[in-house]
Amino acid sequence: KQEVTQIPAALSVPEGENLVLNCSFTDSAIYNLQWFRQDPGKGLTSLLLIQSSQREQTSGRLNASLDKSSGRSTLYIAASQPGDSATYLCAVPLTSGSARQLTFGSGTQLTVLP
């Protein structure tokens, strides 16, 4: 059974700092990996989706990498801003049974201090 772990559970950084969020998964036979952002009491906003054939995806100040063989993904946020404060979740689709079920990590709660 796929398990997804996110470390750290919470992170607090001063504004302007570059930071890395980690996501690890136990079954490396994944189709892709998706990073989401969740603001308190809100739904999820998709940030980046990396296909299994890709190693990186970039969107603005965000860069996500994927290393299937080691079962890891990182989300790099450059020049962090207070508006980046949110919970960041990673998720992978199951590769057995229906491929459309997502397994989520428990998230990293990020606080960027002004």
Place this chain on the structure above:
Amino acid sequence: DGGITQSPKYLFRKEGQNVTLSCEQNLNHDAMYWYRQDPGQGLRLIYYSQIVNDFQKGDIAEGYSVSREKKESFPLTVTSAQKNPTAFYLCASSSLGAGRSSYNEQFFGPGTRLTVL
């Protein structure tokens, strides 16, 4: 605007009462999903549907029921059999790629917070 809407935003349920959460999408997506989120945890799949009039159980379907009579709508009923229903419920949708094992990006609604009184 294309997107996913959920209603109500907040819902209160008395013990022994069934309640229904609404989810509508105008993205022309074939697949729709219901997830439950508990504090400090990731999302867990309750039910999903890939086509009208068909749906499958997820990891925590007990105490829940769904219907898919229209492509745009996927309501979730939380029944009295669900012993711990207080949680944040999220609906999502996605297109379907070619082939059984394909996967497409899921888009989420704003959520419904259910509280048992």
